[in-house]
Amino acid sequence: MASSFALRRLHMRGKGGLCKCLQKVDTFLHRTIGTNAVGRCGSLHAVQAERLEQAQRSILISCYSRPTEKKFLKYLSRHGDVKKYFFYESYGVYAVVEFANRDGVASLLEEAVIPSVSNEALVPFKSRLLSLKNLSSVDSNQQSGLQCQPQTSIPINQLIQRLSREESIDQQVVSLTETYQLTDENIRLRFLVCSLLQDIAAAYFPECTIKPFGSSVNGFGKLGCDLDMILDLDGISGGKPKSVLSLEFQLKRANSERAVTQSILSVIGECVDQFGPGCVGVQKILNARCPLLRFAHQPSGFQCDLTASNRVAIKSTELLYLYGELDPRVRSLVFTVRCWARTHGITSGIPGAWITNFSLTIMVLFFLQKRSPPIIPTLDHLAELAGSADKCVIEGNDCTFVIDISKIQLQSNTETLEHLLREFFEFYATFAFSKMSINIRKGKEQNKPEVAPLHIQNPFETSLNISKNVNATQLDRFVALCQESLWLLQQSGTNTPRVGNRSNTATPWGLATLLLPSQVAGVKSRKKRRREPASERIKGLLDSLKNNSQPKKRKKNTK
Incomplete structure (x- = not known):
């Protein structure tokens, strides 16, 4: 297993403390995402x-x-x-x-x-x-x-106190990951909600499957995140290929696949709204780029999105799951950066000009590809390792990459989580966003193909920019916060454990200081100053020195 190989190399290179931290979170992820029967070698399909x-x-x-x-x-x-x-x-x-x-x-x-029930009609x-x-x-x-399992993450002030009691920044990162990631119970509940909705859809489409995708299963989901689901009709069997019988009663023709998807979701949405137990606030968002149903499932507390055609998103889920399985530092760094971003309003649960969690995750993956040596391979390299069974083309987009983790050989990189976190902030504090695009398929910067403050190429639909919604103001805030966080981690007073005055209160330090709103109060309204060319800055400096060296003329007295 690739992740086990990585841990073994770290141990051999003398990184015992880091190995222990990563082994801890690696074991926890193994217990929650998959089950003991599947194991870490299992693909997302098997899980x-x-x-x-x-x-x-x-x-x-x-x-x-x-x-x-x-x-x-x-x-x-x-x-x-x-x-x-x-x-x-x-x-x-x-x-x-x-x-x-x-x-x-x-x-x-x-x-x-x-x-x-009296005075009410029941279905x-x-x-x-x-x-x-x-x-x-x-x-x-x-x-x-009666022990009730938590289904939401703890408040940020409690997280800061928990992190402040850790003995190293590496342990803080691991503790944050364990605190925020989905538990085994929460994952079971998510699959059960899918199964309950499948019972409704099966009345129309026997043998169909409703399964979660996105953050619920890719290993990067936070407690309380939305539940994204897809109605999978590809598994419906059609009998023997040479049979003289055809299922005309189950088949009606439409002008396009999009029209079929809209019709399917419209019918199922009506059924869920009228008869789905616990499903409230059903919205049919059928004219979106990817038609979907949106509703709340009150018994579970989940906000749900159900689609029927987002197959590229399924491949993106599989890709993120694969990257997370390769090295436990991947998930730990993603959880940490996401938490930091949400705390300071870089990301938001409301649609708008903010950087999305998906974009932020791709930025972390790109950074890890740029390490020397790289911690994770490029998507092109994963495609080169793919076999015939891995071949996948969706609507003309090549979505092929190797599924078998054992075929991926990782390079030896022993950087600690603390070092990677600091380097992440430095990397994007100085990144040439005005000229370059982020591309995890190639693993290197490329010239922007369009005018946009932030350009992150979609890994599979390569003509699309997944961060097209981000405006210049939000990108400037991200860069400013990266600079501020880098400065905080470089200060000796903030990267050393400290004990508070009271025994039950720990003074924030290390990662915990990055989550304090007061540390970046001035950054939120700060606008990035346009950087002048070096020649202009030098010329301005010389002019300033020249003016300062000349004696000031005395004003004449006009009185």
Whole structure:
């Protein structure tokens, strides 16, 4: 495994402390993104397949009264072997329960009844979202014993205190990654929501699959991030190739694939809006470049986007997952830079002129490709290693790259996370944004093909600029904050652990100081001054010295 090879090299080169930190986060990522059965050699396809199977054996239960875990488990065990369960809070207490096989789910659904409510009309729509009532609950003094798994990240002030107690900046970066990344429980919940929506879509498209993509599965997702899903119809079987029968009743012709996507999402959107349990605020955004449905799933607390044709985004998800698997420093640095950017308003959850998380991630990958030696390979190199099974062309765009991680040989780079973080800020504080484009396919700067403050080439749709929305003001703020953060990390007073006056309070230092808003208060409104040519600056300096050397003329007294 490539990541294990990287860790072994670090250990052999004497980087024991860094190796220990990276091994810690590497193990945690292995436990959350994949499962023990799949392992780190498994592709994203294998990980998703196992997660989807888990979701098919799972149910979501709303617990109106908090039951004791013992009685809760005893009740469910009557229907089958419970493999895993956990509780969480979102508009009430919910439980996710995974049975050892689907028979347990079927048995539980057979016992469930359709409730009767006076003065209201009910739609008898069955789903795996159930409500549990009248199971004897604990009293108020015992309720605290029910452990609910967190589904959102901790506040920034708590994170700063946690980081301030670490002993090195490397450990701070690893601690931030562990704190913010998706937990195993949160990933299970995301796949379960996809599975519940798949039950609705399957009424129209049997054998279809709804699966997550983007930050939910690429390894860079933060607790609380949106849930992006795709309705996959490619897996629907069509029988024997030479059969004399065709499924005309399932096939209607349309002018374009886009029109088909719009029709599919329109119908499913109506069904989700009318009958989808817990789905509220359904919006049909069908005229966007990539048509989608947007809604909130209240039982999980997720903001959801469902599309049916964004296949390039699927390949981007696979690529980011691959890069994250190659070296644990990749994910750690991305999490750190993203957290830093969100804290200072460089990125935002609201669409606008801000740098997006995807653009910021590509910038981190590009920086790691530019190290000497490179920490990760270029996309072109990954394409060269691809076999025939990896070949992929989507709408004329070459999306080919190797999937088997064991085929990728990494170069020996032992730079610490602290050094990489400092170098990242220096790299982009001096980057020639006015002339150059960022390109992870080539791994080197290229002349801008268009006039835009920030140009980052789309890895697959190479004619597109993924940062086209960013304006000059936001780019200037990013550069200014990089300069400010670099300066802070270079100061001896801020990169050394310090102990606060009180035993339970630690004084911010290192990475924690970069997350303090007060440190960059003056940067937010600072405008980047236009840099004059060197000859003009020297000429201005000489003129200034000449004027200062001449004696000032005394003013005549006119009185």
